[in-house]
Amino acid sequence: MTKHSRLLLAALAVIVIAGLIIIPMNFNRYGLYILSQWAVMTIAAMGLNLTLGYAGQVSLAQGAFVGIGAYGAAILTTHGWPLISALGFVIVICFAVGWLLGYPALRVQHHYLAFVTLAFSTLAFLVFRNESWLTNGIYGISNIPRPEIFGFPTRKPLPFYYLCLGSLGLVTLAMWWLIRSPWGRAFMALRENPIRAQSLGIDTRRYTLMAFAIGSVLGGIAGVLYAPLTQYVDPVPFNLQLSLDLLMMVIVGGSGFMFGPFLGAMIAVLLPEWLRFAEGYYLMLYAAAVIVLLIYSPSGILGILDRYLSSRRTQAASALRAAAQSKLEAAQ
Amino acid sequence: MTAVLDVRDVKKSFGGITAVNGVSFDVQEGEILGLIGPNGCGKSTLFNCILGQLVPSAGEVRVDGKLVTGQRPSDLNRLGVSRTFQLLQVFPKLSVRDNLILAGQEHRGSMLSRLLGPSDAGLTTTADQMIGFFKLEHLANEPAGGLSYGQQKLLDAAMAFMGGPRLVLLDEPAGGVNPTMLGDLKERLIAINRERRATFVVIEHNMEFVMSLCSRVMVMAEGKVLAIGKPDEIRANPAVIEAYLGH
Amino acid sequence: MSDPILDVQNLVGGYGKMTILNGTNFSVPKGSITTVIGPNGAGKSTVFKAIFGLLKLREGKVVFKGRDVTGLSQRALLGAGICYIPQGRNIFGELSVRHNIELGGVAAARDFDLAARVEAALDVFPVLRKKADRQASTLSGGEQKQLEIARGLLLEPQLVLIDEPSIGLSPLMVQQTFDMLKQLRDRGVSVLLIEQNARSALEISDYGIVLELGRTRIIDKADRVLADPRIGQLFLGGAMEETAA
Amino acid sequence: QSGAPIKIANVAELSGGGATVGNNWKNGIDLAVEEINAKGGILGRKIEVSHADSQSNPGVARAQVQKALDGEPYVLLGPGYSGSVKVTAPLAAEAGITQIMGGEAAELTQAGNKFLFRTSFGQQSSMPKVAKYVNDELKAKSVAVVWVNNDFGRGGRDVITKEFNRLGIKVAADLSTEAGQADFAADVSKIKAAAPDAVFIYVNEEESARILKEIKRQGVTAPLIGETTLVGQKVIELAGDAANGARGHVGLTTDAPVEAIKAFRDRFVKKYNYVPDHNGLKGYLAIYMVKATTEKMGKVDSKAFADTLHGLTIKTATEPNILMDVTFDQNGDIDRQGFLVEVVEGKQVVKQVLPKLN
Amino acid sequence: MSNLLDLIVAGLATGAIYALVAVGFTLLWQTSQTINFAQGEFVMLPAFLMLAVMHLGVPFWLAVLVGILLSALLLGLGFKLLLVDPMLRHGVLPLAIATMALAIGIKEAVKQFFSAEASPFPSIVPAGDISVLGRAISLQSLGVLAVAILAVIGLTTLLNRTSLGHQMQAAAQNPTVARIIGVPVERMILLTFLINAVLVALASLLITPIYLAKFSSGEVLGQAAFIAAIVGGFNQVRGAIAGGLLIGIVDNLAAAYVSTQYRAAVPMVLLILMILFRPQGLLGRAEERTV
């Protein structure tokens, strides 16, 4: 990347961040609710993007972790725990469960892995629904309080949105660091060629489990925000469909791109809302939009950008080759 | 003195087919051993058994006297054993430089320090040296998948050297590599062998390469060791000529 | 040069925006073995892909037996009598060895005696006969290459494009393969061969082509190419190194 | 101002698992609105309803209700799923907007929400009637309870189990089933094994049809009893013969021996080409509840709406399209005529009319 | 004991349905390496197409033919041209996601243009039961099972015994190489999707009388078929039968002997165990590879 384009990118980032902070100030409750939902889903999708996009481990269980996070937060905060300690608890649980869920990935890959995780999703849903003593079953848990952060109440939609946005910011920073660290490279090695990776000393077992565990933790964090956002948790939102939706967000945004989930979540959360004007046809339009997008760029929205960047880079390399050629010609 | 690599009676069968049928040999520190034999005689399978890609049906493998049979490839690698594969095995979507950094990073620091430390694990210089050595400078930032066959083969070999290994097992490193570059590869191999006293086992069908590089050559046929000895002896061995070299 | 079976005219093309072939020209005389050599990354394999319609050309023409075949489908090219055996591993791992070979006859004409040809191929490669019912992915590296060669030659083509067949083959097998190419030539088949194993390849060849940075640098009789003092220097790939530095 | 349309917002299950429920509800609403507007509207003002889809998902329902409330509607209609009602009711209450919904779960009206109203019997009032029937008429000593495992089914099961216990009836088998379940062989064989005096079935229409068929195949002879979803027209259409003999308590049915309801049914079929289930009736009635309440107030006042509707009795004499006299109590629960019906030779036959209480 | 037999026979009936849907599923995998998340909807749709044609006053048998034809056109040709062609080269996931979107699209379209209500569907197999092992089993279920078995026999023969089948597999495993040796890859893929389209139309015809025509009925079917395909062995068409029947039986036994609340969990646990200890499935073969 040239210095110029890096500056451009930084400027763009500042504008987007400022926009996300300032513009919603005069949004109504609904707008803020949807935006908060976007931030929450982005966090969950970022987790899946790590597991799937970077480390190449197909998971259809991310929705279950959002569920675990949401139930964790709902149960604990309605019992008087502060949200932050519920968060700590959820992180530990999701890390552990995610780690365990990673074990099948050590034996099987691709679609088989997808189905093991699918099975896990279904099991998680059944537990949420059937273990009434813990989750209040199908009736769900209501009256979930919204937290106070450093003494600021977030009961109102705007402060709560800022809480979600702030969390998204923190998660993004952590993720950025992780991806550009040697760990990030090892995750990609897992995706690209696990056999070669192993023979280079990359402990594929540990990194696979890590990819699941960390990805699941992000799912859990999203859940911890989801509970006070809707203030009611029941099993239905955490069925398999959520996992599939999250998968869609990752792929549509651009799997293996840092900011893919941001765009993917936008498509999944905001696009249907924008299309509501079409009434009975809005989901049809939405489905068509997703399909058209994927037809246009099967590698997702950021795939378009990537194609553009790599074609520019190739052009440069091509010029280099042409220069070498004329030199060679001249030498004769 | 214990051998760097000691293989005892290794057997490997797949269903009814015995690919490696009781192979024993050892390699001393600093040695370059050539491994040749007709197609399908079990060379690659032997490598896979030594390096933990496959679990041998029987037999033992020792590295520095330590029993490593059935250990995971990544653990073996961190003991200082690295390898290349017969088929191209790079990380196609990562850049050439990242391929090399990746190949060395797990030998730097701990899991934690790799998370918190610099993003290249301090390996950019080494990687760029390697790139320079194999004349891939103009491709350093290109995805490895876009390299030509021979270039990928060279990259693959370079990756095996990144972690500063003590024992390197190369499966046909010369296949598809241009003769001039092959000279460079040989030079590099010998340099690493001299400077770090690294030990090599090289499967290769290119006889010029094997005979000029190796101090000893082992010949396999039908899963067994047919002969082992100095290059000249092997070249003159009628059984080897019959089974492998032709005229 | 005598009457060419293949004429490659001013090929320009590459991968995406990357131009690899920049005006490549050469022709293959009928009934000859022509060997292409050149440094790694010169664009040898890319030329083959271009001839076989696997690369979108920006400019240039491929003429086979006087007919423009640029951009034809692979099936059409096979039908016209060209076959292509690419570099690397190109088998159907989950199918049996026999099925792999049989698939080489997919583009055959209706009256083609496939069964007999398959038997003949298995005669040429006894290993393959021995392992005919095994899953192809379980073959060793060299055996897989033999499988590919057997499959590629099944249709009795008039022009064979073969990209570095010697990779992975034992010296004995290399000899056999080269002998086979010679026999093909003796039957009037033309062969265009890429080899890094330059010396042995040129020894059996009629013509040699040296390719560098996507252009033909030398086209000559094989023995003259072998003797050419520039070859050693060209193989260094010197020009590339200087520009990149 | 007075000529401007009255804005009403509907949030319902237009897609997802509850789509049948939601679309019936929506169609009922649209029919009623069309009728009212054709006659000049309410107090001379036309009605304008916006429909939003909750995708049968409480989270989405909450967003849509929020959006609807941000638009300051006169009244909020829906959702139909109890779970979705539960998440959205606090929002409406906070905004001071009356919510007329389709949920049946008992607890909805027991949380002291002053803005929430039902369109049908809550389970706390329908289930005791069923239990009483099982006890008095069938004289059953043991029952198998089959329910769909969502908040609707579970709610019904919880209430009726309590009632059975109170009456000293033994629950011989307690079988949860899944929404969309196709294969009831195992459930029915469990029923068979328990050999109960009666079977109580509380699942959605299509599943009712499937389980009825399986019951017939396996030759279970115990009387079958349920609620609206067991004996509806849809079930009869889908189950054919197998539905014969099924009985149930029905709060609203298009087969009720009430002229107004028959007329409604004809109008509905004319417009939509199919026979609505009770959800269609519920949506229709919701709009007439708005009309009657507003006319009672004599003004369009969303603040006073809930207060007016509490304790209100709407009579067919004044508002024929309310179809049956109905009274709303202080919790938003309804009091209305109900029916005990039986399917006889592919027809729903009303065996007994349970009168309105007061 | 007799109860057990009842459950098994009933499970076979349901399992046959899963198997029939799963056949197309495994076929798509084996011959184009695609996973179709809309397979359930593909089975749901043809019945509605037939119903729509019948509404025009066309007799049932003709409507069936037209329905199969339309299905081949829409779910075969259209699907291949619109979705598969642009995405196939980009791996399994984008196409899988696109089919998820397609599933939404089909469901919504049916709901919007037909109805959200369930409707009955005429059965081409006469109603009635026959006795198997002394248990009643409906002719409809037997019809489903028969067609599933026939489909599997036909497809297995095609794939493993004919050159066409080998070409189809080759095109799926490595399209570039397949092209090089002259396999008309495009045509093979088209053929795959046409076969699947006809298969789902047949499945629709047989299953809808049992499942009812409803826009959402594909959800349950699709997922069950999925699991059946995996349990049976994804890379072998005949695995679909074994997987389907097994899931049907296990589901029933689970409901009877484990817990109705957790009945859905039992096939899942079975699935996990299967994948962990025999990932190639009941009848699948391991995908071996040398390194």
Ligand SMILES: Nc1ncnc2c1ncn2[C@@H]1O[C@H](COP(=O)(O)OP(=O)(O)OP(=O)(O)O)[C@@H](O)[C@H]1O
């Ligand atoms: N996974 C497997 N299943 C069955 N047979 C196998 C498997 N892997 C290898 N083989 C068989 O084992 C034998 C040895 O194979 P190997 O790859 O070790 O040969 P090689 O000596 O490396 O040959 P080459 O020089 O051709 O690479 C071959 O006959 C091969 O078919």
Ligand SMILES: Nc1ncnc2c1ncn2[C@@H]1O[C@H](COP(=O)(O)OP(=O)(O)OP(=O)(O)O)[C@@H](O)[C@H]1O
């Ligand atoms: N798929 C691809 N995408 C992008 N660039 C490619 C691709 N394949 C080859 N190249 C580039 O094109 C150039 C020529 O490659 P090609 O494979 O034709 O070389 P070659 O002469 O066959 O080399 P070798 O002897 O190593 O096989 C190389 O610089 C390579 O980086």
Ligand SMILES: CC(C)C[C@H](N)C(=O)O
């Ligand atoms: C499935 C339906 C009948 C839902 C029901 N109206 C409820 O209370 O949730």
Ligand SMILES: [Mg+2]
């Ligand atoms: Mg080998």
Ligand SMILES: [Mg+2]
């Ligand atoms: Mg090449």
